[in-house]
Amino acid sequence: MEKKLGTFISYLFHPALMPTMGTFVVLWCDPSLFIPLNTERPWLIVLAVVFLCTYILPLFMSWVLLKMNKISSLSYPTDNDRRMLLCFTEIFFLLAYYCFHNIIAPGQSLKIFMLGINITIIVTLVVSLFDKVSFHSVGAGGLLGTVIGLIKYTHAELLPWLLGAFAVVISVGLARYKLKAHGAFEIYVGLIIGITAQSLVFFFGIQGA
Numbered sequence: 001m002e003k004k005l006g007t008f009i010s011y012l013f014h015p016a017l018m019p020t021m022g023t024f025v026v027l028w029c030d031p032s033l034f035i036p037l038n039t040e041r042p043w044l045i046v047l048a049v050v051f052l053c054t055y056i057l058p059l060f061m062s063w064v065l066l067k068m069n070k071i072s073s074l075s076y077p078t079d080n081d082r083r084m085l086l087c088f089t090e091i092f093f094l095l096a097y098y099c100f101h102n103i104i105a106p107g108q109s110l111k112i113f114m115l116g117i118n119i120t121i122i123v124t125l126v127v128s129l130f131d132k133v134s135f136h137s138v139g140a141g142g143l144l145g146t147v148i149g150l151i152k153y154t155h156a157e158l159l160p161w162l163l164g165a166f167a168v169v170i171s172v173g174l175a176r177y178k179l180k181a182h183g184a185f186e187i188y189v190g191l192i193i194g195i196t197a198q199s200l201v202f203f204f205g206i207q208g209a
Contacts, residue, residue, distance in 0.1 A: 006175035010136060013172050016089075018139035019054040019096070019117050022146045022198075023047060023110070029150045029158055030109040046100075046110070053096035054117075058089045082135070083128055090121045108205065109153055113146060116201035123193050134182040134190035140172040141194025148195070149202025 013021075027033065027043045062085055065071045071081040097114040124138050144165040151158050169191060176182045182190075 002178055006179045009171050009175040010179065010181075013136065013140060013168055015135040015139035016055045016058060018143055019093070020047060020051045022113060022117070022143055023050045025143070025146055025161060026109050026113045026150065029147075029156065029161060030154050032154070033109055049099050050096055053092045053099070054089075057092045057095075058085075061088045061092070079128070079132060082132075083125065086121060086125045086128065086135075090118065090125065093118050093121055109150065109202070112149075112153070112202055112205035113198075115205075116146070116149075116198045117142065119201060120194055120197040123197055124190075127189065127193065131189070132182070132186050133193065134176055134187045136172050136176050137169075137182070137187045137190025138194040140169045141191035142198045143194070144169050144191075145195040145198030145200075146202075148199040149205075152199075153202045153205065 024047060027046065062071070062074055065084065065088070066074055071084055072078055073081065077085065093114075097111075097118050100111050100114050103111045120138060120142050124133055124135070127133050144162075147158055147161045147165045150156070151162070173187050173191065176187055177184060
């Protein structure tokens with residue numbers, strides 16, 4: 001039962017899905033966010049673009065790399081496989097940032113968030129050259145860091161979102177540990193990267209706004 005629950009949580013909060021979830025949080029929590037799109041539902045377009053760039057395209061590229069025998073497995077990737085997948089993922093994350101980097105004030109939280117996930121990926125890639133890192137923990141930590149950053153950025157009380165993000169962090173960390181996918185150190189490192197990068201980018205974003 002524990003294994004099934006851990007597997008379900010791992011799929012539900014897969015690292016590739018966290019940017020889309022984080023984007024939803026940003027769109028919901030920043031009332032000043034202005035998205036200049038000629039449509040009645042700009043938030044839906046934004047979510048679709050982020051999902052395409054951070055999930056669909058990386059997933060397709062992962063399949064291509066597997067078919068080309070550039071990586072050995074998607075289910076049980078080696079350290080080299082993980083680093084290669086991360087490199088190609090970053091290319092599409094840069095594309096996601098480019099789609100929103102010219103967004104105008106008021107409310108540049110979406111641009112700041114996109115910058116943050118790119119910094120997070122690069123830091124994770126650098127750290128993974130020296131030690132294994134839990135990508136799930138990076139994603140969960142990034143979600144928590146985003147909420148922390150939004151509290152500072154919007155000056156709003158986002159307690160329900162903060163508690164929800166904490167619940168995600170705890171659930172993901174326990175799931176990866178119980179599944180023996182990662183040791184405690186690898187999980188903590190991932191959380192530190194995600195929380196620190198995403199929260200700090202909002203703090204610095206406020207000063208640059």
